Amino acid sequence: MGKLVDGQWHDVWYDTKSSNGKFQRTDAQFRNWITTNGSQGPNGETGYPAESGRYHLYVNLACPWAHRALIFRALKGLEEVISVSVVHWKMKENGWEFKPGDLGSTKDHLYGVDYLYQIYTKADPNYTGRVTVPVLWDKKEQTIISNESSEIIRMLNSSFDAFATKTVPDFYPEDMRKAIDSVNDFVYHNINNGVYKSGFATTQTAYEEAYHALFDAMDDLEKRLSSQKYLAGDRLTEADWRLFTTLLRFDPVYYGHFKCNKKRLVDYPNLWALTRELYQYEGVAETVNIPHIKAHYYGSHDTINPTGVIPVGPDIDFNQPHNR
Numbered sequence: 001m002g003k004l005v006d007g008q009w010h011d012v013w014y015d016t017k018s019s020n021g022k023f024q025r026t027d028a029q030f031r032n033w034i035t036t037n038g039s040q041g042p043n044g045e046t047g048y049p050a051e052s053g054r055y056h057l058y059v060n061l062a063c064p065w066a067h068r069a070l071i072f073r074a075l076k077g078l079e080e081v082i083s084v085s086v087v088h089w090k091m092k093e094n095g096w097e098f099k100p101g102d103l104g105s106t107k108d109h110l111y112g113v114d115y116l117y118q119i120y121t122k123a124d125p126n127y128t129g130r131v132t133v134p135v136l137w138d139k140k141e142q143t144i145i146s147n148e149s150s151e152i153i154r155m156l157n158s159s160f161d162a163f164a165t166k167t168v169p170d171f172y173p174e175d176m177r178k179a180i181d182s183v184n185d186f187v188y189h190n191i192n193n194g195v196y197k198s199g200f201a202t203t204q205t206a207y208e209e210a211y212h213a214l215f216d217a218m219d220d221l222e223k224r225l226s227s228q229k230y231l232a233g234d235r236l237t238e239a240d241w242r243l244f245t246t247l248l249r250f251d252p253v254y255y256g257h258f259k260c261n262k263k264r265l266v267d268y269p270n271l272w273a274l275t276r277e278l279y280q281y282e283g284v285a286e287t288v289n290i291p292h293i294k295a296h297y298y299g300s301h302d303t304i305n306p307t308g309v310i311p312v313g314p315d316i317d318f319n320q321p322h323n324r
């Protein structure tokens with residue numbers, strides 16, 4: 001684990017000293033946008049045109065943020081349009097590395113580099129910041145379009161329809177945007193990032209604060225799903241997919257490794273059924289690799305699990321009928 005400072009790699013763990021033991025995620029820095037014709041993004045971002053074969057995703061199969069991007073690529077059937085390289089599950093002093101062949105990890109198909117930080121310095125030789133997945137790379141301009149998953153999924157949702165081989169609903173429909181944005185905000189702070197705030201906390205107080213906010217939010221969503229089918233209303237949207245990648249990892253990883261152990265996902269009937277429904281959605285199961293997920297978390301975070309021993313359980317069957 002480390003970061004780049006003026007293009008130089010430094011091996012440092014997250015700084016929680018200046019924040020009373022709280023984990024604070026920094027904002028992604030590459031925020032350009034792919035649009036159907038290369039026009040600007042929704043907030044005036046520099047636009048790049050959607051093309052087949054031009055863009056590449058760098059992901060890790062463990063990371064819930066990277067997983068969102070892989071899911072949207074699969075939902076739209078863009079496997080032949082956007083290529084992918086998968087970094088190795090073990091993330092240590094050099095950050096994300098390319099070491100093909102183990103639990104779905106591949107080489108860097110574009111440049112054959114050893115470390116993901118070399119992709120960041122290719123885009124910006126003086127980059128300062130964390131080196132995270134996912135990365136959406138432009139092979140033509142040889143630069144990073146975006147390293148922000150919430151924006152990458154919006155591009156995949158709407159900019160590549162000319163190349164999509166599957167027809168799925170719009171997951172960010174105009175008339176539901178307000179509701180989706182509001183759920184996303186709640187879910188991001190309390191659940192998606194909440195499990196990390198719990199797991200990476202270095203004081204009891206910071207941990208307990210995150211833990212209670214997380215389970216209050218889980219209770220809230222469980223209740224919400226008893227009166228409506230999906231998180232933002234009656235239609236499946238981006239908000240559900242964004243929650244899904246965290247729920248999928250809840251019992252195998254967050255419950256134990258991140259000490260989120262008030263309840264398991266399977267103790268929430270509605271959230272657990274939603275997780276199974278989304279897992280069984282066409283193309284999604286193929287993006288899920290539980291052994292890679294467990295190996296990454298339990299095998300990479302020395303401060304939390306110094307032995308690197310990976311738990312065998314739990315037995316969890318995402319293919320059970322969801323009855324929804």
Ligand SMILES: N[C@@H](CCC(=O)N[C@@H](CS)C(=O)NCC(=O)O)C(=O)O
Pocket residue numbers: 001002027028062063064065066095130131132133134147148149150
């Ligand atoms: N805001 C980013 C966050 C991505 C992120 O934090 N990814 C993690 C993996 S789960 C990562 O690469 N961490 C490496 C680091 O922080 O050094 C997004 O949603 O795309």
